[in-house]
Amino acid sequence: MSDTSITNSQEPLLTNDGVPLKESLRKSLRRTKIRSFLLILAPLSFLLFMFVTPIGSLLSRSIDDIQINNVFPQTFAQYEQWEDKSQLPSEEMFAAVINDIRVTIKIKDSEGNLIGKNLLGRSGTRMTYEYSGWKSLISKTVKEALKVDKKSKEDVKPFKWEAPYKEKMIKRDKRWAKVEFWQSLGAMKDPYTMGYYLNAVDLKYDANKNIVQKEEYLKIYNTIWVRTLKVSLMVTLFCLLLAYPVAYLLATLPMRTSNLLMICVLMPFWTSLLVRIVAWMIMLQQNGVVNDTLINILPCFEGMVNLPFFGATNIDLCFSDEDRIPMMYNFTGTIIVMTQVLLPFMILPIYSVMKGIPPSYMKAAQNLGATPTWAFIRVYMPQSVPGIGAGCILVFIVAIGYYITPELVGGKDGIMIGNFVAREMQRTLNWGLAAAMGAILLAAVLILYWAYDRLIGLDNLKMG
Amino acid sequence: MSNKEPLVKFENVQKSYDGEILVVKDFNLDVAPGEFVTMLGPSGSGKTTCLMMLAGFEPTTNGTIYLKGKPINNVPPHKRGIGMVFQNYALFPHMTVAENLAFPLEVRKFGKAEREAKVNRALDMVQLGEFGQRRPMQLSGGQQQRVAVARSLVFDPDLVLMDEPLGALDKNLREQMQYEIKHLHESLGLTVVYVTHDQTEALTMSNRIAVFNDGVVLQCSSPEDLYEKPENSFVANFIGENNRLTGTVEAIKGNTATVKTDSGDVVIATKVNVGKVGDRATLSLRPERIMVAPKKGKTPNTYSAKVEELIYHGDHIRTRFSVCGHDDFIVKIPNSIDNVDLKKGKQVDIGWMLEDCLALDG
Numbered sequence: 001m002s003d004t005s006i007t008n009s010q011e012p013l014l015t016n017d018g019v020p021l022k023e024s025l026r027k028s029l030r031r032t033k034i035r036s037f038l039l040i041l042a043p044l045s046f047l048l049f050m051f052v053t054p055i056g057s058l059l060s061r062s063i064d065d066i067q068i069n070n071v072f073p074q075t076f077a078q079y080e081q082w083e084d085k086s087q088l089p090s091e092e093m094f095a096a097v098i099n100d101i102r103v104t105i106k107i108k109d110s111e112g113n114l115i116g117k118n119l120l121g122r123s124g125t126r127m128t129y130e131y132s133g134w135k136s137l138i139s140k141t142v143k144e145a146l147k148v149d150k151k152s153k154e155d156v157k158p159f160k161w162e163a164p165y166k167e168k169m170i171k172r173d174k175r176w177a178k179v180e181f182w183q184s185l186g187a188m189k190d191p192y193t194m195g196y197y198l199n200a201v202d203l204k205y206d207a208n209k210n211i212v213q214k215e216e217y218l219k220i221y222n223t224i225w226v227r228t229l230k231v232s233l234m235v236t237l238f239c240l241l242l243a244y245p246v247a248y249l250l251a252t253l254p255m256r257t258s259n260l261l262m263i264c265v266l267m268p269f270w271t272s273l274l275v276r277i278v279a280w281m282i283m284l285q286q287n288g289v290v291n292d293t294l295i296n297i298l299p300c301f302e303g304m305v306n307l308p309f310f311g312a313t314n315i316d317l318c319f320s321d322e323d324r325i326p327m328m329y330n331f332t333g334t335i336i337v338m339t340q341v342l343l344p345f346m347i348l349p350i351y352s353v354m355k356g357i358p359p360s361y362m363k364a365a366q367n368l369g370a371t372p373t374w375a376f377i378r379v380y381m382p383q384s385v386p387g388i389g390a391g392c393i394l395v396f397i398v399a400i401g402y403y404i405t406p407e408l409v410g411g412k413d414g415i416m417i418g419n420f421v422a423r424e425m426q427r428t429l430n431w432g433l434a435a436a437m438g439a440i441l442l443a444a445v446l447i448l449y450w451a452y453d454r455l456i457g458l459d460n461l462k463m464g
Numbered sequence: 465m466s467n468k469e470p471l472v473k474f475e476n477v478q479k480s481y482d483g484e485i486l487v488v489k490d491f492n493l494d495v496a497p498g499e500f501v502t503m504l505g506p507s508g509s510g511k512t513t514c515l516m517m518l519a520g521f522e523p524t525t526n527g528t529i530y531l532k533g534k535p536i537n538n539v540p541p542h543k544r545g546i547g548m549v550f551q552n553y554a555l556f557p558h559m560t561v562a563e564n565l566a567f568p569l570e571v572r573k574f575g576k577a578e579r580e581a582k583v584n585r586a587l588d589m590v591q592l593g594e595f596g597q598r599r600p601m602q603l604s605g606g607q608q609q610r611v612a613v614a615r616s617l618v619f620d621p622d623l624v625l626m627d628e629p630l631g632a633l634d635k636n637l638r639e640q641m642q643y644e645i646k647h648l649h650e651s652l653g654l655t656v657v658y659v660t661h662d663q664t665e666a667l668t669m670s671n672r673i674a675v676f677n678d679g680v681v682l683q684c685s686s687p688e689d690l691y692e693k694p695e696n697s698f699v700a701n702f703i704g705e706n707n708r709l710t711g712t713v714e715a716i717k718g719n720t721a722t723v724k725t726d727s728g729d730v731v732i733a734t735k736v737n738v739g740k741v742g743d744r745a746t747l748s749l750r751p752e753r754i755m756v757a758p759k760k761g762k763t764p765n766t767y768s769a770k771v772e773e774l775i776y777h778g779d780h781i782r783t784r785f786s787v788c789g790h791d792d793f794i795v796k797i798p799n800s801i802d803n804v805d806l807k808k809g810k811q812v813d814i815g816w817m818l819e820d821c822l823a824l825d826g
Contacts, residue, residue, distance in 0.1 A: 363521055364554035366541040368568035369619065375542075378567070382558045 055442070062435035065193040071123045072100045076189040082182075085207040089182055094166040098145050102159065105146060117142070129430055130195070130204075131184035137175050144172050183207035196436035201225065221420065221437075228417040231334055231406075232399040236346075238339045239395050240388065243346035247387070250347070251354035265347050273341065277408050280337045284327040284409075291324040329411030337405050342398055346391040353387030389456050397445050417441065469533060470494035471623060471655050472518065477527035479513050487513050489679040491527070495623075495657060500649050502658040502666040505676030506702075511659050514676075515625055518657065520544050532622065542571075547616035547624040551631060553608050555600035561587070561611050562596035568619040586614040589648070606637045613645065617652070626658045630665060642668050663703050667691070675699050696737050697824040700748040707754075707793050709747040710826060713738050721823040723747055727789025732764050733823040744826025753820040754795040756783075756812060763815030769793065771810045781806075785814060 013021040069076060074096035082089045105116035120142055127134030147160040161168055169176045187195050187205035198204055198211060202219040206212045213219075246265065250258050268276060283289045298319040305315050327333055357380065365375035403418035410416070417437055424434035452458065472495040479488040488510040495501050503511035516522040518529060520541030528535045536544060555564050565583040574582070587593050590610035600608055609629060616624050626645070630638045646669045649656050660666055666673045667687045674684040675698070683690060683699045694700035701708065711725035721735040723745050731747055738745045755763060769787035776782075778799065783806060785793045795814065797806070806812065 358552065358554070360550050360552060360554040361556060363519075363541070364548070364550055365556075365567070366521075367519055367544075367546065367548045368615070369542050369545070369571040370567070371542055372540075374571065379556055383556075 058435045059439055061432055062196050062439050063192050063194065064432070065126075065188055065195070066191045067119070068123045068126050068188050069191045071104050071119050072097070074100050074103075075185065079182075079185050079189055085183055085186075086179065088177060088179055091164050091166045093182070094169055094176070095163055097141070098161065098165050098169075101142055101145055105142070125429070126432075127184070127188065129199070129433070130187045131181055133175060134181065134184070137173060137181070140173060141169065141176075196432040197440070199433055200436045200440060221417075224415070224417050224420060225440075227331075227413075228400060231331070231338065231402075231414075231416060232396050234335055235338045235342060235399045236392050236396045238335070239343050239346040240392060242339070243343055243350055243391060244384075244388070247347050247350035247354055250351045251357070252359070265344055268341070268344060273404060274408075276341065277337055277405060280333075280340070281328055281409060284333060284336065286324050286326065286328070288328070290327065294319050295321070295324070328409055329414065331410075331414045333409040333411065334406045334414035334416070337409050338399060338402060341405060342395045345394045345398060349390035349394060350384060350387035353384050353390075357383050385456065389452060393448065393452060396448065400444060401441050470530075471497045471499075471532060472657065473530040473533075474514070474518075475528045475530065477514070477517065477529060478525050479510070479517060479522065480525045486525075487679055488517075491681060493674060493681070493684065495655060497622075497655050498653050500646075500654075500656045500658065500669060500671045502660060502670040502673045503676055504660060504663060504666040504673050504702075507661055509676040510679040511661075511674075511676045512627060515627055515657065515659050519546055519548055519625055545619075545621050547619070547621035549609075549612045549616045549624070549626040549629040551628045553600070553612040553629075555608055555611055555615070557600055560597050560599055561592070561603070564600065564611065565596075565615050565618045568615070572619060582618055586618040589617070590614045590644075605633055606641065609633060609641060610644075613648070617648075617654070623655045623657065626656060628660050630660075630662075638665070639668075645669060667703070675702060677702075693736070694748065694822065694824065697746040697748060697826070700746075700822065700824060705751050705794065707749040707751060707790075709749070709788055709790060711745060711747070713741050713743050713745050713823070715741060720818065721745065723823055725788045729767060729788045731788070731821065732818060733821040734819050736822045737825050738823045739825075746824045746826050748822045748824055749816055749820060751782075751794045751796045752780075754814055754816050756795065756797060756806070756814055758813065758815040764818050765821065766813050766815035768811055769814045771806050771808055771812065774806060774808060787814060 015021055015024045017024075075093065078089070078093040078096040082093060101120065104119055105114070107114070107116045107119060109115045120138060121135075124135035124138035127138065145159060145161050166176075175181060183206070186207045186209050187193065189209075195205060200221055202214045202222045203211050204214050246261070250261055250265070252258075253261065281288070285291075300318040300320075302316045302318050303314070304312055307313050327336065361379050361383070362372075362375050365379040366372060370378065401418050402416060403422055406414050406416045407419050407422075410419070421434045421437045424430045424437070449458070472493070474491050474493040477488060477491040478486055480486050491510075491514055493501070493514075503514060505511045513522060517524050520536070520539065524537055528537055530536065531544065531546075555561075556567070559567070562583050565586055566579050569579045569582055583596070584593070587596055590613060592607060592610055592614070595603065595607065595611075600611065603611065609632075612629065616626075629645075630641050633641060642665055645656075648654065649669075658666075658669065667690075670687060672684060672686055673690055674681045675690065676682070677698050683695045685693075690699060690703050694703065697708070700706050709723075709725050709731065711723040711731070713721055714724045714730065715722040716735060716738070719735055721733055721738050723731050723733055723738075725731060725747070733747050758766060760766075767787050769785040771783060772786050772791055773784040774781055775784075780796045780798050783795045783797055784791070785795060787793045
């Protein structure tokens with residue numbers, strides 16, 4: 001301590017040649033630094049291209065609304081002028097839509113191909129997310145508006161429609177007279193939008209871009225978020241309860257026995273996930289092994305019994321076909337199967353921490369007068385906390401984004417947010433919404449890390 | 465001491481882990497109150513097993529251990545009330561030093577005030593008064609060792625066990641801690657059973673030393689007796705430095721035995737532990753008891769020896785001779801002015817007194 005304070009208050013240290021010591025040190029370490037940087041270059045660039053870039057593009061996609069702003073600049077400019085948003089907008093706004101369509105339709109890509117139709121189609125898709133029906137309305141209007149007036153003798157043939165447009169458009173399609181369509185433009189008028197995120201938590205923008213609740217019948221995601229959280233927490237808890245004793249046995253049994261047990265723990269890793277899930281289906285379905293066994297082994301008694309205090313009572317102790325427990329294609333199924341699938345992720349970190357706890361601690365605690373149980377609670381368990389933390393975080397993170405198990409065994413009330421992400425990606429093609437959901441999951445995980453760091457400290461985390 | 469009832473009594477204790485090999489063959493030991501008894505032996509000789517049986521972590525296979533006259537074979541470790549210092553201290557890393565010390569008191573349901581008083585007293589005893597709020601990891605090895613000692617004493621146990629507690633310390637610190645433990649033992653009147661494989665440690669600290677080899681106690685006596693009067697060749701070799709000459713017994717007369725060494729020299733030795741005439745015997749000679757160029761007739765045994773090597777040690781010169789067919793005969797010559805001038809290759813007479821040459825088992 002005193003050494004550093006002296007050097008700080010005085011001139012910088014010099015080497016024998018008169019070069020400042022720090023500079024000399026830096027020079028001498030430069031070669032090593034360059035060499036080590038070159039060594040990590042490959043994994044670093046891999047990480048950059050395979051991890052950072054996709055996540056970056058995911059995040060940008062979830063807020064990106066530039067495309068539609070490029071296609072409909074005049075329309076959105078007119079939208080700002082629109083005063084009473086409960087009434088239909090004026091002629092200028094209708095004209096702006098048609099003008100934007102006419103400008104866009106002439107856009108060519110770098111090879112000279114016309115891509116206007118494509119751009120308008122994508123915009124229509126985007127608009128449909130805000131209000132259902134936009135896509136067909138746009139494509140219909142594009143067709144109508146661009147029909148060239150064939151009777152014209154001019155060189156440059158004019159469009160069929162000429163201003164004013166309002167009445168013509170409404171005449172061709174009644175939807176243009178619905179004010180809701182126009183109002184929904186408000187959510188899209190800025191190049192960056194929180195719309196996808198709002199959608200993901202059952203909120204939306206109103207015409208003035210205020211955040212409001214969605215209509216009750218359109219709300220779906222909040223229940224799913226809550227369920228996802230519930231499933232993840234429950235799976236983490238059950239995994240912990242099951243894994244802790246197993247890890248303790250693994251860490252304390254003699255080598256030969258613990259190796260055998262370790263193979264049992266790792267066995268699921270050598271089996272395909274699908275095979276395991278199908279095995280569970282066979283076990284848990286209505287006519288599955290578990291229910292059949294219950295029916296066969298449980299004693300059956302039914303009839304009138306004269307009980308003291310209660311008198312004659314009809315007692316039905318039978319576990320019959322009506323009593324078969326639904327354990328598959330529901331919440332229970334998701335919990336059971338995910339717990340089994342994720343169990344090794346809990347066992348292994350706890351085991352690796354327990355392996356490092358010398359048995360002498362337990363001996364010392366007992367020698368000092370603690371009963372074996374108390375010694376375990378006061379001395380052993382606190383030292384296994386880093387493993388518990390690591391295991392819980394690992395299982396929770398994997399569980400919160402789980403997809404395949406709920407998809408196969410979840411049924412209606414067992415599916416999770418991961419399944420909706422997949423649905424948006426594959427079926428509705430609303431990648432913005434899928435990206436927003438992914439980003440929310442990512443944020444949840446980061447918040448979890450932060451909380452763990454605050455409560456226990458990340459340096460206490462031992463992943464294995 | 466011997467007239468008091470022993471605090472600890474091992475009676476015909478045997479121990480086997482696998483049912484095939486006896487790790488402890490037939491162990492008998494009485495420890496009087498206030499005594500410092502060391503179990504000394506090479507690793508694998510069964511000394512730690514005996515300590516673990518006393519602490520209650522290993523069951524005895526056969527025989528009985530008594531504590532204060534009561535058999536404790538079936539008493540679990542936490543009810544024995546024995547303090548113990550472990551080899552790597554086993555200080556709980558998630559507790560502060562003070563919490564570590566308070567642990568045995570908490571378990572014994574002491575009140576908060578009494579607990580604090582006892583913890584502070586124990587910390588002061590090992591000169592760590594201001595370290596109570598540190599974690600064990602923030603202490604040096606020697607400080608951790610002291611905390612471990614303090615923790616084993618804080619609940620005033622009748623008996624303290626120490627399992628090679630100084631093994632992890634460097635040489636200077638080890639010596640210092642030896643004295644500290646010895647002083648604690650003396651000032652507090654503790655009864656200590658100590659396990660070590662380091663003979664200097666055992667000699668420095670103990671009232672009595674039990675020398676183990678291969679599951680058997682070969683000798684159990686005071687440090688002086690172990691060094692001066694070893695009862696067999698293993699003890700003679702294990703304790704201190706020792707020159708060995710091997711041969712056959714030629715004659716036994718009273719307290720002396722005449723041994724003919726393998727090189728044909730005849731040596732007269734004090735008879736300690738030899739069989740009949742014709743049996744093999746080992747002669748044990750301490751390097752500091754050999755005289756170089758003794759006066760004629762002063763020593764009954766005088767032989768011509770050749771200087772093989774001289775090593776300067778400051779206070780003495782370690783000299784290797786070849787004599788009686790052995791070329792590793794070590795003599796410690798004090799570094800004084802009237803020494804004979806020795807050079808490598810020089811022939812010189814060496815000799816020893818009758819009582820310094822012990823005839824032991826072969």
